[in-house]
Amino acid sequence: MLFPDRVYRGFIPWEQVYFHGLKPHLLVGSGKFIHEVNLTPASLHDLASSLPLPLDLPEGAELYLDGGYEHHLHEDLFREAQGIVSMGIRRENRGRDVPTGP
DSSP states (O other): OOSOSGGGEEEETTTTEEEESEEEEEEEOTTSOEEEEEEEETTSOHHHHHTTSOOOOOTTOEEEEOGGGOOHHHHHHIIIIIOOEEEEOOOTTSOOOOOOOO
């Protein structure tokens, strides 16, 4: 096995499946060009990978995130520290509106 340690053991809840390895996290621009890549062990939550990324984006840039990266505190940190508007794909029951600007 390529990644035998327990830290590389991840779980996909909607499929009820465990897997071993790494998870890729990509920052892709509007032209579908990959700007940044980060690999994390499968056991880490997606939010753990979003903070170490340098996110070399202009102030006021919109960052669209899937549900795995959705966390109100992190959205506020992106906005305050880097001037980035985090646009998480919301579930209806999450209780926070999508931000409209910085």
